[in-house]
Amino acid sequence: MPTVSVKRDLLFEALGQKYTDEEFDELCFEFGLELDEITSEKDIISREQGDEKAEGASDVVLYKIDVPANRYDLLCLEGLVRGLQVFKEKLEAPRYKRVSPADGGEPQRLVITDETASVRPHAVAAVLHDVTFTQERYESFIELQEKLHQNICRKRTLVAIGTHDLDTISGPFTYTAKPPGDIRFKPLNQSKEYTATELMSLYKTDGHLRHYLHIIENEPLYPIIYDSNGIVLSMPPIINGDHRKISLNTKNIFIECTATDLTKVNRFTVILILLLFCNNTIYTLQFKRLESVRFFIFLKKLILFQKGCIKSQVTELAYRTETLSGDFINKRVGINESAESIAQLLTRMCLRSEVSGEGDLIQVEIPPTRADVIHACDIMEDAAIAYGFNNIVRSTPRTYTVANQLPLNKLTELLRQDLAAAGFTEALTFALCSEEDIADKLRKNIAETRAVHISNPKTAEFQVARTCLLPGLLKTLAANRKMPLPLKLFEISDVVLKDETKDVGARNNRRLCAVYYNKSPGFEVIHGLLDRVMQLLDVKPDRNQGYHIQAAEDSTFFPGRCAEIFSCGKSIGHLGVLHPDVISRFELTMPCSAIDIDIEPFL
């Protein structure tokens, strides 16, 4: 969940109202936000680096507010204020439209060449005219860009935003891709020119930029944007050129967004990001002079589709109208409001709505900033939020049903109780472990374990799903060696085995495992536990109709001290004294006996 940090006093000034912390928390909660923390720069520095470092830092009160993952339009002070003001009916929802340049001139163009296809094939751009920066607006502008990069742009892997002073460059602009050795320019905040290859090694040690290098590092071609004079605007997603740096004096801004492959990014996302950025920027830059802003999005070629399928104009700025009935919303939410009142609720959520005059039908206009509204149920949710979740009457559904336990879980629950009564203590171990745990340490070959392997474990602890419960119990013993002996543990839980008959190629298997750890091996103790379990399952000792054990060889167990367990002639597991190598590999020092059986045959 993204967090936006805003200065409290600026926020209240923009909202035109002061709140107590509790009142503001309440407002956030109703709107679906969370006032996560009340702090200051001074507090943050003192917490992270100590009181001394915090000396002299600002103690202006900061609100840290959690914003839900679908509401990027709220990701800065300006967006937040707009959302809350509309919610409180103090402001009308803004309406955006694409306009032509005021001077009647040609729109700017961004030409995208075929070479970009292999590395970063998509781009959109916009121009903001006539902006006025102040120090605070400038900071907010930069911060918003960074917030978008970190969240919806997924650390620039999906989308990267570049901003440039339009008055120092001239269109049309070219977005292309070249071998890194052929790219040469002076990057932002550097005093000389470098090739792209040199830049990559230069930034290896840069605390901030090094995190983005991997995105293009191993590509044969690097993406690059030039103006008509061959000046480098940016090498996305890494760095801008130095010439075009935005400053406090910048009046006109050229914004470009470049994006990677469309299997990862919704094709509206790039437009959405651009729109959010421009949109919120307008508020940032011109909060009090909203009318005077001219807002343009120009695209010569919109490459939001796969290469070879090029559209020439942006159409996604369009507003969409949905029609739904008041009754639908009332029935789904569980309220009883008139169509007019529902239309009013929706308007407060930036969804301009009016009753159509036909029955209780309501027409709802979905703005292009609300890519999350794709179904009537999304509109229904906004009506419920505006109504206030906590104002809805809570009622018990009349649904009549009879409960059933899952037979396997019922059996497990009953057995657990009696195993504890038999003196064994329940362990709860991880279902994931290392290959070593289920193979080498048990003197088994990993290829013969039928184990399910994980492709992307961050550490060895998560290489495989366990194929038996024994390693977890032995590790539990190892962590508790200081406890008085004997240690008697059990676990009834699932292991995972490959099984081609299943749709996913694997299945769980419910197993019972117990260990006895003491100065003497206690084969008879673990054997006694088997007898007790069978007694509980009402299976008699009998070679054919009941259960019996039979000497067996198993590499995990000490030779001559292992038996296979049969129930009704079918093998269900093993018991015996563990092999000394197994004991030492689990960092244990005493003899140990164990039992491991499948309980599914007893259902």
Added chain:
Amino acid sequence: GAAGATGFGSMADTGLLESLLRLLEKVDGGTDSQDVAADLGVDHQVIVGAVKSLQALGEVISTEQKSSKHWELTGEGREIAEQGSHEARVFNAIPDEGLPQNELMKMPSGKVGFSKAMSNKWIRLDKAHEGGPRVFKTVETIEDTVRDKLQLVQKGQSAKLEDKEKNELKKRKLLSEVTVKSYWITKGSSFSTTITKQETELTPEMIASGSWKEKNFKPYNFEAMGVAPDCGHLHPLMKVRTQFRQIFLEMGFTEMPTNNFIESSFWNFDSLFQPQQHPARDQHDTFFISDPALAHEFPQDYMERVKKVHSEGGYGSQGYKYDWKIEEAQKNLLRTHTTAVSARMLYKLAQQEKFTPVKYFSIDRVFRNETLDATHLAEFHQIEGVVADYGLTLGNLMGVLHQFFTKLGITKLRFKPAYNPYTEPSMEVFSYHEGLKKWVEVGNSGVFRPEMLLPMGLPEGVSVIAWGLSLERPTMIKYGINNIRELVGHKVNLQMVYDSPICRLDS
């Protein structure tokens, strides 16, 4: 144990005990065990044993441990107290006509005694004497003060010496200071000068013979802990799981088969209308399976409908408008939520000839490839409840949640709008924590999206409400555990498991 650390087997002999008690009877205000030892002429350690035996008899005597320091002669000190100091022994060995120095030096005390006697000016050395250097007395008589002082200490009158003198002797390794532990003994509340042997336990023989009537039983120590019963213990997280199962069963919910940790992306994500480019489907968040890497069997018609609703929309939805790929849906993974099982169950329900309302629940493991910390593990237990019926409202969801949380002892609830890709509306559930004096999140809930339900074939008017929470979090709160590793996994402290109380969630 309750029987006391001192058994009757080591009881000191009754005669000594009674002598001690008689002695104690005569003194007012008590006596020190060291004095008793001196009076009775036995070693102090014997008296200490007797005191312990008397203590075991109950309130016959009461005692207070004391420690005192006193001076004691060293081995050399004792020799001097008996035979005189080295210098005195040298002096006494010299006849009036003197003694050759080399002869004197052969005496055991020769070297030390010679120099001390010289510095005391008791003797003189005539180096020029014919026949070699010869030692003569210079005074008639001497006073052996070292011996006198040591004898004082030996008689227990070290108080007569000044500290400076004692330290001087200590430096000469003739005296040492020792700490003695002793008892200050006074009469107890049931003081008596005669000993009656007390019994510890009632025996079958006493019952048979009736001899218990004449016996005196040793008082029981009610302050001591009892002996722990020899039994096994259930794991606290599993105890809480049992309670949650119980609550769902009381509410008429049927348990779902969640014994399938490996799931396809199709059931885990696609069927829930979670787009294929959603961040949760990244390698960073989800464990994918390399073997068996792909699922190979899907309900074909249903899969087509899922593909359509994602890529083109339908059922009143705009869809996500992207290129949906079966390859992505086939990828096997460790399920990230039990909602994958809910999806399978709802699909199965939709295949029934006639829809019947259902209430389902499950509590089982889910897996996240997350960054681990004190409250996050790669696997945890998810609790999930699902109700499917015609015409369920958001108000119904809040009503069920209210009933469910009331059974957990939580009555003050409020709901926050939230975002979840497969529910709309989505609500986070908060409860007021009386201890922390603030609202804390206790679960997540929502109404499943039509884009999830309608492709399954569920009738249009059917709503499905659902909620979920983790099992670990309420358990950690219940048992006051801050680090999840102390609760789950092999690093658990078994003592914690042994000691954990039963779980009653509503109290």
